[in-house]
Amino acid sequence: xxxxxxxxxxxxxxxxxxxxxxxxxxxxxxxxxxxxxxxxxxxxxxxxxxxxxxxxxxxxxxxxxxxxxxxxxxxxxxxxxxxxxxxxxxxxxxxxxxxxxxxxxxxxxxxxxxxxxxxxxxxxxxxxxxxxxxxxxxxxxxxxxxxxxxxxxxxxxxxxxxxxxxxxxxxxxxxxxxxxxxxxxxxxxxxxxxxxxxxxxxxxxxxxxxxxxxxxxxxxxxxxxxxxxxxxxxxxxxxxxxxxxxxxxxxxxxxx
Numbered sequence: 001x002x003x004x005x006x007x008x009x010x011x012x013x014x015x016x017x018x019x020x021x022x023x024x025x026x027x028x029x030x031x032x033x034x035x036x037x038x039x040x041x042x043x044x045x046x047x048x049x050x051x052x053x054x055x056x057x058x059x060x061x062x063x064x065x066x067x068x069x070x071x072x073x074x075x076x077x078x079x080x081x082x083x084x085x086x087x088x089x090x091x092x093x094x095x096x097x098x099x100x101x102x103x104x105x106x107x108x109x110x111x112x113x114x115x116x117x118x119x120x121x122x123x124x125x126x127x128x129x130x131x132x133x134x135x136x137x138x139x140x141x142x143x144x145x146x147x148x149x150x151x152x153x154x155x156x157x158x159x160x161x162x163x164x165x166x167x168x169x170x171x172x173x174x175x176x177x178x179x180x181x182x183x184x185x186x187x188x189x190x191x192x193x194x195x196x197x198x199x200x201x202x203x204x205x206x207x208x209x210x211x212x213x214x215x216x217x218x219x220x221x222x223x224x225x226x227x228x229x230x231x232x233x234x235x236x237x238x239x240x241x242x243x244x245x246x247x248x249x250x251x252x253x254x255x256x
Contacts, residue, residue, distance in 0.1 A: 004150050005125040006173035009048040009097045010208040010230050019221065021046060021254050022210055023247070024101065024234030026053035026070045028078030030241055036086070038247040039094070045251030047096045051128065051232060052087075054080050054102030080106050080115075087122035094123065099152065099173075101128040104140075112143040119149060126150035126173045134166060141170060152176050157197055164204045174208040174230060177201055179215070198227040218254055 013020035023042050028035050042050050055070040055078050080102070087098070100119065107115050107129065119127075126149055132140065134153075141151040150173030155164055157178075167175070179194055194211075201209055211224065212232030221231055233254075240250045 002148070004173045004207075006049055006097045006099065006150055006152075007207060010174055010210075013048045014208075014229055019228065020048040020208070020210070020230035021251070022049045022051055022099075022212070022230050022232040023047050023237050023251070024051040024053060024212075024232060025237065025247070026055055026078075027083040028055065028076055029053075029070075029238065031076060032078065032082075036090070038241065041247040042251060043094045043096045045248050046255045047251065048230070049097040049099055050094070051099045051101050051234070052083070053234075054083065054100055054106055080110055084118045084122045084124075087124065088118070091121070091123040097125045098123055099126045099128055099150075100124055101130070104129050104132045107140070112140055116143045116147040116149055119144075120147040124149065126152050128152045128154065128176060130154060134163070145172075154178055155201060157193060159197075161200055161204065164201060168205045168207075171205055171207045174210050175201060175205045176210050176212055176232065177228070179211055179213045195224060195227060198224060202227055 010020040025035070025038060025042065030038075039050065039052075053070055083100075107127070110118075127140075127144060129137075129140070129151070137151060144151050152173050152175070153167040153171050154176045155167060155178065159167075177194075177198060198209065198211070208229035209227070210230035210232055211221070211228045212234075215221070215231055215233045216236035218231075221228065231254075237247065237250050241247065
């Protein structure tokens with residue numbers, strides 16, 4: 001395989017002297033039409049990778065802000081096939097790498113081979129699947145790999161070094177470090193032990209390291225310095241849009 005597009009986008013940001021920015025937005029939020037306006041704004045506003053949520057009825061890793069937004073999208077008729085179709089219509093429009101974040105059930109129901117084919121045709125570069133354990137990830141990782149798509153590993157404060165090494169053996173794109181033990185959502189402070197765990201992740205993985213869960217402002221990244229290469233933020237962006245703001249305004253905070 002050639003170098004992952006996702007790795008390339010993060011390395012380009014680092015070469016420019018900054019962390020890579022990975023905003024998260026549920027597919028179809030705040031409504032089907034405006035979703036693509038906000039996606040355009042994220043791309044134009046400097047996103048290096050855009051994480052698009054695939055709405056699901058039981059989003060076990062998501063906090064209340066993301067969960068409500070995702071359920072609203074389901075009620076508005078957003079589904080995986082619609083999302084892939086609409087992205088395919090816009091293929092080549094985005095400079096940012098595109099990642100789909102979703103739960104395993106909708107992907108399995110869609111059919112892994114069909115999923116990989118349609119995602120590649122839609123310009124998607126990778127997947128994040130929070131409820132897919134390493135021991136069961138083989139079939140999806142293998143199928144995605146045939147189409148040069150990455151399955152992004154999720155690790156966290158409770159991931160042992162032995163397990164980190166098992167993830168690292170097959171990692172492509174980047175590794176997503178979950179900053180808290182719990183669901184997504186904005187937090188005022190992050191656990192102090194993150195720095196120690198990030199040092200282990202940095203030593204064991206050869207791919208870039210992204211930090212996510214609980215991030216709402218650039219100032220929260222200061223303690224971690226060069227331990228991270230990218231930052232993922234979702235709940236704060238969703239809340240900003242829900243209160244009348246735009247993705248363009250939100251991205252300006254992170255680029256200034």
